[in-house]
Structure formats: C-alpha cells, structure tokens
Amino acid sequence: MSIEVFLPSLIEPSKFANLNDFVDYTYVIFADTFNKQTIKFNEKYVLARPKILDCSNCANKCNNLFTCSTCPFKGKEDIFQHVCSDEDYNLKVLPGYKNIRTPGIFNKTRTSRVAWLKFMIENYDNADFVRYYNFPASKSNREINHYFWLYKAHYILILVEEKNSNKIYIRSCYDIKSDKDEKRHFNQYQKYTKN
Numbered sequence: 001m002s003i004e005v006f007l008p009s010l011i012e013p014s015k016f017a018n019l020n021d022f023v024d025y026t027y028v029i030f031a032d033t034f035n036k037q038t039i040k041f042n043e044k045y046v047l048a049r050p051k052i053l054d055c056s057n058c059a060n061k062c063n064n065l066f067t068c069s070t071c072p073f074k075g076k077e078d079i080f081q082h083v084c085s086d087e088d089y090n091l092k093v094l095p096g097y098k099n100i101r102t103p104g105i106f107n108k109t110r111t112s113r114v115a116w117l118k119f120m121i122e123n124y125d126n127a128d129f130v131r132y133y134n135f136p137a138s139k140s141n142r143e144i145n146h147y148f149w150l151y152k153a154h155y156i157l158i159l160v161e162e163k164n165s166n167k168i169y170i171r172s173c174y175d176i177k178s179d180k181d182e183k184r185h186f187n188q189y190q191k192y193t194k195n
Contacts, residue, residue: 006129007153008115013108019065023072023084026114030080033118034170041121041146046159046168053078055103057093062103078102083173084111109175113155117173120148120157131185133192145171149185156185 011029016022033039034048053073060068068074073081085104093100124132131151137143137160146168148157157173176182 006119006123007150008119010112011115013112019106019108020070020072022108023111026084026111027072027076027080029114030083030117034079035077039118039121041124041159041168042161044161044166044168046121046170048077048079049169051078052076053081053102057097057100058091058103059094061092063088063090063105064103065106073103079170083114083117083170086110086174110173113173116150116153116155117157117170120150121159124148131189133189135188135192147185147188149189151185154182 011022011026013019013022016025030048034046037045037047039046053076055062055068064071066072073084081102082104084106085102086107087101088103088105091103120130123130129150129152131149132147133149134144134146137145142163144161144163146159146161148159150156154176155173156176158171159168160171161168176185
C-alpha cells in the first residue's frame, strides 16, 4: 500500500475564502495536537513551546504576504509560524537581536502538511512510512533531537527532548529540497539503525 492511503489529507488552501482562514484552520489542528497534551512520544507529552510570535527583531518589516494588521500568526506560538514558513535569508534583523528563524516567508505547502505531524509521531515505528532516528542535539548531551522522516514525501519533523524533563517540544519540520539533504538524513538514519 502506498503512503497516500494512510496519510491524512493535505489541507487545500483553495477551499478557504482567504489565506487567513486557511492558516486559522490549520492552527486548530496544530493546537489540538501540540497544546492540549493529546500526543505522547517516549511516554512524554509532545508540546509547542508557549513563546508567542514576536516580530520586534525586524521592527515588523518581514518579507511576507501579510501586513502586521492582517497577519494570521499574530497571537499564536512562534513555532507554528516556523512550521508554516521557509527561512527568510533577506530578513533584516535590528541591532541587539540575534538572527533568529522567525518571521519566515509563508509557505502554503508546509502549512497544508500540518495534519501530517501527528501521523508521523504516532507511526514512528513503521519503517514503511517513517524512518525514525535520534541523536544528541548538542555537545553537552542535555537534549536529544528526534527525527521523523516521512521519506516517500521528502518531509521531516524534528522534536527536541530535554533530559530531566517530562516534556518533548516540536523543534522544526520542513520539506527536504535537495539530494544532498536527503542523503544526509539517509546516512544519519543508517548510522542510527546500525547501533
């Protein structure tokens, strides 16, 4: 059976009156998954960090489709905007701020895949669909990155587990866009499975 049989349907932006409605709809799915302690991995709840999107790092001058007054990410978790956007390499960060990942450039495809995240976590042990691996997130060994690679769809979800905590947080997810990146994940997966 193909992976399409099992994956939740993509959320189609054209079914909504506008992009704000589309984002709001996907946010409900995201919040139901990561804000209500409804999903666990390794016996720990998987959550979104409660940090709210703050665009003061660029004085609210992002390169996005939305203005600040119409931005559908305002008041929502920073990580949700991250999940729904690509990195903005042209973002002008104000002095005193480090170059951070958000705000990013809105990506409809990434946003339409929000419903896949829960599937990936729940099916991490089914190698026909998800190639799971992990390794320390830092040299200090205080965090572990968990990778859920939906390899037939070239999509990856990363969770971070802080040791000595009873929670795991969503760190990132994105489309794998190059053969080089695909090979890197494959090599990491092979290394993990050989141990």
